[in-house]
Amino acid sequence: xxxRPKLRSPSNPSPIPLSSDEIDAKLMPKMPRKPMLKPxxxxxxxxxxxxxxxxxxxxxxxxxxxxxxxxYLLGSGxxxxxxxxxxxxxxxxxxxxxxxxxxxxxxxxxxxxDKKKDDxxxxxxGHQHSAEWHLFRDLNRPSHERVDSAVTRVDDPEEAxxxxxxFFSSLSLxxxxxxxxxxxxxxxxxxxxxxxxxxxxxxxxxxKRNNGRDHVFICQDPNALYKVVDRVxxxxxxxxxxxxxxxxxxxxxxxxxxxxxxxxxxYIGDIGVENRNTLLFxxxxxxRKEGGKVRDMLFQVLENEEDVVIKHGAxxxxxxxxxxxxxxxxxxxxHPAGDTPSAxxxxxxxxxxxxxxxxxxxxxxxxEDVIDYRKISIFVDTNSAVKxxxxxxxxxxxxxxxxLEFQQELKKVKHYFEYDDPNxxxxxxxxxxxxxxPLVKLMINRDKRxxxxxxxxxxxxxxxxxxxxxxTTL
Numbered sequence: 416x417x418x419r420p421k422l423r424s425p426s427n428p429s430p431i432p433l434s435s436d437e438i439d440a441k442l443m444p445k446m447p448r449k450p451m452l453k454p455x456x457x458x459x460x461x462x463x464x465x466x467x468x469x470x471x472x473x474x475x476x477x478x479x480x481x482x483x484x485x486x487y488l489l490g491s492g493x494x495x496x497x498x499x500x501x502x503x504x505x506x507x508x509x510x511x512x513x514x515x516x517x518x519x520x521x522x523x524x525x526x527x528x529d530k531k532k533d534d535x536x537x538x539x540x541g542h543q544h545s546a547e548w549h550l551f552r553d554l555n556r557p558s559h560e561r562v563d564s565a566v567t568r569v570d571d572p573e574e575a576x577x578x579x580x581x582f583f584s585s586l587s588l589x590x591x592x593x594x595x596x597x598x599x600x601x602x603x604x605x606x607x608x609x610x611x612x613x614x615x616x617x618x619x620x621x622x623k624r625n626n627g628r629d630h631v632f633i634c635q636d637p638n639a640l641y642k643v644v645d646r647v648x649x650x651x652x653x654x655x656x657x658x659x660x661x662x663x664x665x666x667x668x669x670x671x672x673x674x675x676x677x678x679x680x681x682y683i684g685d686i687g688v689e690n691r692n693t694l695l696f697x698x699x700x701x702x703r704k705e706g707g708k709v710r711d712m713l714f715q716v717l718e719n720e721e722d723v724v725i726k727h728g729a730x731x732x733x734x735x736x737x738x739x740x741x742x743x744x745x746x747x748x749x750h751p752a753g754d755t756p757s758a759x760x761x762x763x764x765x766x767x768x769x770x771x772x773x774x775x776x777x778x779x780x781x782x783e784d785v786i787d788y789r790k791i792s793i794f795v796d797t798n799s800a801v802k803x804x805x806x807x808x809x810x811x812x813x814x815x816x817x818x819l820e821f822q823q824e825l826k827k828v829k830h831y832f833e834y835d836d837p838n839x840x841x842x843x844x845x846x847x848x849x850x851x852x853p854l855v856k857l858m859i860n861r862d863k864r865x866x867x868x869x870x871x872x873x874x875x876x877x878x879x880x881x882x883x884x885x886x887t888t889l
Contacts, residue, residue, distance in 0.1 A: 546840070695745065743769070
């Protein structure tokens, strides 16, 4: 950098008279020259920050929609995401018997004689494991209606990152009606359907290519695909919990936890305790097997408590109406373990703005990277919950202000549990699936270089679900 030149004295030393304007100019202080380095660095810094924000706001395909009030343009439906940045998913065109055919058999088993000429006329039976229908329907929507999804459907399997297998496995499990003393012989077999699916799938080129690791299966009912789960366990499993899966079948690393579809109507009103006169509410089967035995113990310690409503009831329309009324008028809703650690009752409580009280030591919960369940639920370990008086004392200690905080947080996350909300469950499931792709690629490449081994225990590629239990969160 050149040094600043020295000011030279005028050649004529004789004084020259100055005008009044010149005198004023002489007396005014001179403004210092501003260095150019600082503005340049400031501009460069601001430009870097702006580019960084632009990437994470508009281009990053894995940015979650944290709540209804957090609207990056992608979530508001504007087509700002380059489709090349989204995970490409190919949905198999399965034989009809695995999709609409399952619905048809379900209706026939319940006496329907209506032979529909158009599959678009079929309605999926409403039950808690309906995620398989919502995902199937979403991928069949026109691409311009799915611009804000983390995955884009492709028609060419050569372009695909992942392959979706849309078998209605949970509905298939309950096609047949188990009537006591019934002599009817059904022609439908879920086990045969599972075997038939695998015969078809194992004949596909893209299944063979990577041992099924890049395939996505939905088996939301804990017993869905039970006969063939060992043959699909390499893939990404969409499940509600790991209650019926062994350590080498299910993993938080490779699989996605789904919420059940809620069975009761959501609460529409604002937060508050004025119309919630019941302290704690539960309605469901008292007697369950395996981990659900805690229910009977909770009945014993709670059924005589003041301001507590705890009822035995099976699934029916009348039961759902009564449960809706009870949850909408209670401050807290009990969620004990059932046959497996999770149940739809938790999600019924969330959409009812009824604070869930979770007594299920091994429960896994959906979307925990964006939802802190401690802000919307109270967790109580089983040993403490079944002590006489413990649970109600814990809940009565909570102030109205604390209850309102829980309700406000429930309101913020409720859309995550609405399958029909465009920014709800389906969108979040696909985001979760898209995040599995790096691991899928890792495992595919790892498989290619490993020598086949006989292991007595799962290796480092398996991360098991919660095996440590939990403690009360208050």
